[in-house]
Amino acid sequence: MEDSSVLRDVIVIFTVSVGVVFLFQKLHLPSIAGFLVAGTLVGPYGLNLISDREQVQVLAEVGVIILLFTIGLEFSLAQLKSSKSLLLIAGPAQVFGVLLLIMVGGLSFGLSMKAAIFWGMLLSLSSTAIVLKALAERRENDTLHGRSTIGILIFQDLAVVPMMLMTPFLSDREGMEGMGQILWTLLQSLALVITVVVAARFFVPWLLTHIVRTRSRELFLLTIVVLALGTAWLTSLVGLSLALGAFIAGLLISESEYSHQALAEVLPFRDSFNSLFFVSIGMLMDPRVLLEHPFLILMMVATVFIGKFVTGAGAVLAAGVPLRSAVLAGVSLAQVGEFAFILAQEGLKVGILYQETYNVFLAVSVITMIITPFFIQWAPKIARRTEAIQRLHQWFPGRITHRTESSQLKLKDHVIIVGFGLNGRNLSKVLEEFELPYMVLEIRGDVVQMELGTGVPIQYGDATNPTVLRHVQIEYAKVLVVATSDPFGARRIVQLARELNPTVHIVVRTRYLKELEELRQLGANEIIPEEFETSIEISMLVLQTYKLPKQVILEKAEQIRREGYALLRRGELPELAHHLRAGTLVDVEVETCRIEEDSPALGKSLGELAIRQRTGASVIALMRAGVTQSNPSNKSVLEVEDVLALLGSSDNIRKAIGFLVDIKPE
Numbered sequence: 001m002e003d004s005s006v007l008r009d010v011i012v013i014f015t016v017s018v019g020v021v022f023l024f025q026k027l028h029l030p031s032i033a034g035f036l037v038a039g040t041l042v043g044p045y046g047l048n049l050i051s052d053r054e055q056v057q058v059l060a061e062v063g064v065i066i067l068l069f070t071i072g073l074e075f076s077l078a079q080l081k082s083s084k085s086l087l088l089i090a091g092p093a094q095v096f097g098v099l100l101l102i103m104v105g106g107l108s109f110g111l112s113m114k115a116a117i118f119w120g121m122l123l124s125l126s127s128t129a130i131v132l133k134a135l136a137e138r139r140e141n142d143t144l145h146g147r148s149t150i151g152i153l154i155f156q157d158l159a160v161v162p163m164m165l166m167t168p169f170l171s172d173r174e175g176m177e178g179m180g181q182i183l184w185t186l187l188q189s190l191a192l193v194i195t196v197v198v199a200a201r202f203f204v205p206w207l208l209t210h211i212v213r214t215r216s217r218e219l220f221l222l223t224i225v226v227l228a229l230g231t232a233w234l235t236s237l238v239g240l241s242l243a244l245g246a247f248i249a250g251l252l253i254s255e256s257e258y259s260h261q262a263l264a265e266v267l268p269f270r271d272s273f274n275s276l277f278f279v280s281i282g283m284l285m286d287p288r289v290l291l292e293h294p295f296l297i298l299m300m301v302a303t304v305f306i307g308k309f310v311t312g313a314g315a316v317l318a319a320g321v322p323l324r325s326a327v328l329a330g331v332s333l334a335q336v337g338e339f340a341f342i343l344a345q346e347g348l349k350v351g352i353l354y355q356e357t358y359n360v361f362l363a364v365s366v367i368t369m370i371i372t373p374f375f376i377q378w379a380p381k382i383a384r385r386t387e388a389i390q391r392l393h394q395w396f397p398g399r400i401t402h403r404t405e406s407s408q409l410k411l412k413d414h415v416i417i418v419g420f421g422l423n424g425r426n427l428s429k430v431l432e433e434f435e436l437p438y439m440v441l442e443i444r445g446d447v448v449q450m451e452l453g454t455g456v457p458i459q460y461g462d463a464t465n466p467t468v469l470r471h472v473q474i475e476y477a478k479v480l481v482v483a484t485s486d487p488f489g490a491r492r493i494v495q496l497a498r499e500l501n502p503t504v505h506i507v508v509r510t511r512y513l514k515e516l517e518e519l520r521q522l523g524a525n526e527i528i529p530e531e532f533e534t535s536i537e538i539s540m541l542v543l544q545t546y547k548l549p550k551q552v553i554l555e556k557a558e559q560i561r562r563e564g565y566a567l568l569r570r571g572e573l574p575e576l577a578h579h580l581r582a583g584t585l586v587d588v589e590v591e592t593c594r595i596e597e598d599s600p601a602l603g604k605s606l607g608e609l610a611i612r613q614r615t616g617a618s619v620i621a622l623m624r625a626g627v628t629q630s631n632p633s634n635k636s637v638l639e640v641e642d643v644l645a646l647l648g649s650s651d652n653i654r655k656a657i658g659f660l661v662d663i664k665p666e
Contacts, residue, residue: 006055013056013279016042016049030373032133035275037370039282046287053283060280062229063273064129064338065246069228070270072250073259086148090319091155094333097311098124105303114170118352121163122344122361123304125337126312128153129277130369134376135332143486144443145328148316152333154247160339164346171350204252221265227253228266281338285366289359300364305371309334322443322462324489327383331375335368380488411473414438418463418493419484420447420456423509427481428456439472464492466500474500482508482524487515491522498523590620591653593660595642601660607634609660617648617656 017038024034042049050056099120106116131149132141140146204227211223228249235245253259290297313330317323344361347353353361375382414437417424424440431438440458442448448460461468463482474480480497482490490508497506507526508519516527543553595602601609612618622632623643629636638644644660646653 005051009050009052009056010059010276012042012049013038013276017275017279030134030377031137032130032278032373033370035278036282036285036366039279040285040287040366041282042279043283043285045283045285050283053280056276056283057280059273060277061242063270063275063277065228065232065242066266066270067129067132067274067277068246069232069250070266072247072252073254073262073266086151086316086319086321087155090148090315090321091152091159093315093318094152094312095124095156095159097315098308101307101311115352118167118170118347121166122340122347123308123336125156125160125340125343126153126308126333127335127337127369127372128157129274129338130335130372131332131376133274133278134373138376140487143325143489144321145316145325145332145486148319148321148325148329149332152312152315152329156337157247157339160343163343167343167346167352168350170347171352208253217265220262224253224262224265277338281366281369284341284362285370286359286363289363290367293360293363297360297363297367300360301367301371304336304364304368305334305375322464324383324462324464324492325443325486328379328488331379331382332372334375335372336365340365380492383488411437411439412476413478414473414476415479415481416441416469416472416474416477418480418482420444420451420458421483421485423483424481427483441468441472464489464496466496469493469496469500474504477501477504479505479507482506484509491518494519494522494524589648589650589653591646591657592623593644593646593657595638595640595644595660597640599638599660601638602640603637605635605637606632609638611646611656611659615648615655615659616652617646619644620647621645 017035020038020041021031021034024031024037040046044050044053099117102120102123103113103116106119107113111119131153135141135146135149141150207223208220211220228246231249232242232245235248236242253262309330311330312333313326316326316329321329341362344353344358348355348358415427415431417427417438417440420428420440420442424442428438428440438457440451440456441461441463442451442458443460443462448458451458459468459472461471463469474497480493480501482493484490484493487510490510494506494508497504505526506524507528508524509528510516510519516529519527540553540557543556606619606622619632620630621644622629622636623645624639624641646656648656
């Protein structure tokens with residue numbers, strides 16, 4: 001009977017969540033906020049549809065464990081090592097910044113020193129699950145502000161242990177005679193983490209190798225689940241959070257050759273269990289408390305958000321991260337975390353919190369969690385508005401320009417490379433070989449320092465800042481190449497560059513096809529989606545295994561690339577005759593152009609347009625409703641969805657397409 005009640009509760013949760021999240025998606029609102037609202041609806045303070053909250057809470061904890069485990073799998077020890085400045089500088093700065101801010105505010109409102117310290121510890125923690133879920137949905141884990149946020153969240157999870165141990169000593173019921181116990185527990189925690197790391201580095205690869213040899217998918221999945229849950233359970237024995245243990249397990253498996261398969265096996269379970277966690281958080285919300293203390297709660301919510309935003313952004317700035325990324329990280333951290341609930345329950349037990357203040361804390365925490373996904377969605381606009389305040393640039397000149405305040409550069413018709421990762425390095429080598437002038441902009445200070453003695457013309461600077469772009473002479477540049485992994489930064493750079501130099505040729509690297517349209521609207525000339533290029537590479541590798549001639553494979557790759565980018569530019573177009581696509585006409589090219597609803601050529605005849613006279617390209621066919629007319633009459637009037645086949649040189653065709661898309665008045 002008990003099992004059936006749990007099943008009923010899960011069905012109710014998922015059913016209500018489907019309806020609420022579907023509505024949120026239609027309204028273009030974050031799905032996380034939908035789950036939180038669904039929890040408020042089904043919870044004891046809403047419609048009271050859940051009979052066994054404790055069982056739901058257990059399933060919710062499993063969801064958090066799986067989420068942090070998958071984040072660890074997608075992360076790596078190398079990334080963690082590269083983020084050590086964020087972990088060791090930004091993390092402590094953020095936690096102690098909030099602690100100091102709340103202590104000063106609490107004392108000014110009449111709280112005791114111990115109570116003020118406890119409230120500071122509560123509010124210094126941010127929601128690991130909500131923030132990482134939001135970053136993953138927006139594919140921002142690997143961006144600079146994403147790595148900054150993750151580094152601070154890891155430090156916060158580590159800080160939970162000493163906070164839990166200090167809580168009894170902040171109560172008047174306890175003395176300080178247990179300080180030795182605190183140190184002993186901390187040593188136990190450290191010893192356990194070291195043991196887990198060492199065992200995982202040597203034991204886990206050996207275990208997974210033998211498991212994989214059995215060729216049993218079920219056994220492999222079961223082993224991965226045991227490693228994730230087992231590590232989380234072991235770390236919880238000494239006071240560390242379950243989430244931190246799961247993250248450590250995923251981090252260690254990420255170094256093995258089986259990490260991708262492990263991630264693929266676990267992903268189907270992650271979102272289902274994870275949604276239960278967000279619903280369980282929403283169930284804590286008691287609207288009656290909000291009605292009883294509306295002014296107090298709203299004031300506390302505003303204080304928490306602003307205070308945590310300022311301390312989070314300031315901490316990231318202190319670690320040397322540019323202003324824009326610091327603002328994005330500050331917004332991500334501006335809420336109360338789920339582990340603060342555990343700390344608050346401990347404070348309730350020892351008498352630091354009373355039931356009424358505990359209820360107020362829960363209301364403030366859940367509200368900050370609900371509004372977080374919305375603010376993360378609006379964060380890029382907030383960052384742009386912050387950057388527009390020139391006074392901020394005067395406060396942080398070193399963060400933005402750094403070495404760019406040196407003597408003015410003398411550049412013209414040069415290439416500006418934004419980002420010096422693999423793509424940027426390869427491009428710089430090509431430009432060096434052909435002796436073409438270029439300048440590199442990089443916001444990672446360690447990368448700039450490494451390259452200073454190599455002869456690479458590299459400058460430290462944030463390309464989302466117009467001052468930095470002007471310093472590298474964007475007004476006189478011939479080409480701008482955006483080779484960063486930050487999608488929001490790329491959009492900002494393209495927009496600024498197009499405003500500062502309307503004629504510069506902008507090439508942007510992006511990870512996903514869905515970002516093409518917005519980048520093109522902002523002014524990018526060429527957009528290279530990694531998804532598409534990867535598909536071409538895979539096709540070539542498959543053809544090579546069948547021993548096809550190398551020239552045939554290269555020609556096919558070029559054909560796919562040419563057709564593909566034409567489709568990406570104008571949407572799906574009908575296939576032309578094979579002899580035209582296969583390269584039989586070697587001196588000319590054939591391209592197609594669709595007449596859209598907003599095309600200025602719509603409703604005009606081919607004679608009126610005079611395409612050949614104006615561009616040099618010839619219209620050799622008109623395709624309408626599946627019927628192809630060769631050599632169409634000059635009296636043919638263009639309609640929506642008509643497709644013109646154009647013949648001519650690449651320059652002529654480019655002019656013709658541009659002419660049809662944007663006809664200039666004579």
